[in-house]
Amino acid sequence: MDYEVAICGGGPVGLMLACELGLAGVDVVVLERLTEIDQTIKAGAINLPTGEAFYRRGMLGALQEEQRLGIERMLEFRRSRGADVVAAPRKKPMFAGHFAGIMVGGDLVDYDDPDFRDVGPVAGVMAVGQQAIEAILAERAAELGVTVRRGVEVTGFDADDDGVTVHFGESSLRAGWLVGCDGGRSQVRKLTGFDFPGTDPSITAYQAIVDLEGAEELRPGWNRTENGIYVHGPIPGRILSVEFDSPPADREAPITAAELQASLRKTSGVEVTVTAVRSATRATDNARQATTYRRGRVLLAGDAAHVHSPFGGQGLNLGIGDAVNLGWKLAATIQGRAPEGLLDTYTTERHPIGAWVLEWTRAQVALMRSDPRAHALHGVVTDLLRTRDGATYLAKKLSGVLHRYDLGDGHPMVGFSAPDLEFADGTRLGGHCADGKPLLLDLADSAELRAVAANWDVRVLTTKSVSRPELTGLLLRPDGHVAWASEESTVEGLIEAVSRFAIPV
Ligand SMILES: Cc1cc2nc3c(=O)[nH]c(=O)nc-3n(C[C@H](O)[C@H](O)[C@H](O)COP(=O)(O)OP(=O)(O)OC[C@H]3O[C@@H](n4cnc5c(N)ncnc54)[C@H](O)[C@@H]3O)c2cc1C
Numbered sequence: 001m002d003y004e005v006a007i008c009g010g011g012p013v014g015l016m017l018a019c020e021l022g023l024a025g026v027d028v029v030v031l032e033r034l035t036e037i038d039q040t041i042k043a044g045a046i047n048l049p050t051g052e053a054f055y056r057r058g059m060l061g062a063l064q065e066e067q068r069l070g071i072e073r074m075l076e077f078r079r080s081r082g083a084d085v086v087a088a089p090r091k092k093p094m095f096a097g098h099f100a101g102i103m104v105g106g107d108l109v110d111y112d113d114p115d116f117r118d119v120g121p122v123a124g125v126m127a128v129g130q131q132a133i134e135a136i137l138a139e140r141a142a143e144l145g146v147t148v149r150r151g152v153e154v155t156g157f158d159a160d161d162d163g164v165t166v167h168f169g170e171s172s173l174r175a176g177w178l179v180g181c182d183g184g185r186s187q188v189r190k191l192t193g194f195d196f197p198g199t200d201p202s203i204t205a206y207q208a209i210v211d212l213e214g215a216e217e218l219r220p221g222w223n224r225t226e227n228g229i230y231v232h233g234p235i236p237g238r239i240l241s242v243e244f245d246s247p248p249a250d251r252e253a254p255i256t257a258a259e260l261q262a263s264l265r266k267t268s269g270v271e272v273t274v275t276a277v278r279s280a281t282r283a284t285d286n287a288r289q290a291t292t293y294r295r296g297r298v299l300l301a302g303d304a305a306h307v308h309s310p311f312g313g314q315g316l317n318l319g320i321g322d323a324v325n326l327g328w329k330l331a332a333t334i335q336g337r338a339p340e341g342l343l344d345t346y347t348t349e350r351h352p353i354g355a356w357v358l359e360w361t362r363a364q365v366a367l368m369r370s371d372p373r374a375h376a377l378h379g380v381v382t383d384l385l386r387t388r389d390g391a392t393y394l395a396k397k398l399s400g401v402l403h404r405y406d407l408g409d410g411h412p413m414v415g416f417s418a419p420d421l422e423f424a425d426g427t428r429l430g431g432h433c434a435d436g437k438p439l440l441l442d443l444a445d446s447a448e449l450r451a452v453a454a455n456w457d458v459r460v461l462t463t464k465s466v467s468r469p470e471l472t473g474l475l476l477r478p479d480g481h482v483a484w485a486s487e488e489s490t491v492e493g494l495i496e497a498v499s500r501f502a503i504p505v
Helices: 012-023 048-056 060-080 130-143 187-192 257-268 315-334 345-368 372-385 388-399 447-453 494-499
Strands: 003-008 028-032 147-150 156-159 164-168 171-180 204-213 221-225 228-232 238-243 273-283 287-289 298-300 439-442 459-462 473-476 482-486
Touching: 003 012, 003 164, 003 315, 012 028, 012 130, 012 315, 048 060, 048 315, 060 130, 130 147, 156 187, 171 187, 171 315, 187 298, 204 257, 221 257, 228 257, 238 257, 257 273, 287 345, 315 345, 345 372, 372 388, 439 447, 447 459, 447 494, 473 494, 482 494
Parallel strands: 003 028, 003 171, 028 147, 171 298, 439 459
Antiparallel strands: 156 164, 164 171, 204 238, 204 273, 221 228, 228 238, 439 473, 473 482
8 A cells, every 4th residue: 555545635625634634643645636725716714613623623823813814804895895994893703604695693693592602712713715724724734744746636546345546647556545525526426436416506606806897886795686696795806696597508618707797797787897807616506415425445525525506605614524524433444443334424424414504505595596486585584584593593503503413312412512611720622632532521530430431542631621510521532522421420321432433442
């Protein structure tokens, strides 16, 4: 074997997975066809699970700095449009997002709801662009000694029972496993023959950064018109234009200024002129998902495993979640530390969340359409989301706090991402997860708990939780999800919980 794992695609998901594998000591190579990070405008926001994944691996500061720079760019745009931008913003919302263009009101959401409890310092970290995410991960991959080979396009591979021979140009390499993180048009998915059912595209959307003449006539924010939807901002030159009558004639064709101008004129009714295109993407509502994320020694993650419209900003987050779920399981399998079937829980845990995102994006397209019935329904949903309960429901769904894996019965926290507990020494749980190892919190100085832990490859931290003093113990998987928690003095259920993802030492 040249490598234990080869990852095809060094976008955000491939890089995150590479970092998780590298952290676990797996010899991994990333093969990426582009020579530089793609600067095309794509994702502009992250949710709480993505923020937590970065925080737990020591990358929160980098996210915060990128958000600060991004906000400065947005404020500059608003000032240029004559907005009265105050220097000190109001109380920052924990999370912001939209559903079919209906914004979640920051002041309306009930952040005292128990589901938002102990979110920790990732609260409010959301406006971070995709290129920044990729740059942070690329730097981290380099620190971890991961091999990232740019300018290498995978052209094919042969998989057998022992590994995969990956071909690129005239060369090839041998790896124990191949993971396709090669985006929505994944060659790995197609060549392996993964089933990819779903619904066909019916709309054409453009997101772009352009130079515009006549932009003063465009209204800020999301605008529904009888011919579609358009958005101008929140950064200079950024436009979104959505037409609902048909999918693009040719998705692969380069996007021209004339095409963007025609779409924007149609959806806005304003005679704007696009004088230059800085960056542009075309999107549809094609919504498909692989029925399984693993076939033998080949796995899929990110857009390679699921595609959907970009509305509501879930794609990158979904893929980062895949990578964080898969990394430690694949590492444990390779290193002989995994119980039977652990790797297959990657599909069973991640597929339902992917399926939910597809449904969520389909619902938004139905609501965004231009016909009078969709307009009427949009009005009803807007009214509902402007209530406290409605806004709180939407914030919970969008932010990712409700994501849960089925890890059996037990304490209500089991299956959810762990609360960012505050400890007696002033540290927080997220600051103790950088090594990516399972962590057992001994919160009531229990010799019995420590005796159980001695038989398993888990790190034990004996401390006290200030924010949840009722907890006596908590077992955290490497991806930060709670495998076991207790408020009792016994360790009932602990062995069963740990044996789901680890083997005795
Ligand atoms: C307009 C737009 C707005 C979006 N907004 C959001 C948002 O706000 N929030 C959000 O969460 N998501 C958003 N998304 C979705 C997000 O951009 C994607 O879900 C994300 O890029 C998926 O990451 P990935 O690593 O799976 O795939 P990609 O980012 O597509 O990366 C795949 C990589 O694989 C490489 N590759 C492909 N084939 C090969 C090959 N044969 N050999 C070697 N390398 C190969 C590619 O060059 C690429 O670098 C948006 C998308 C668009 C288009």
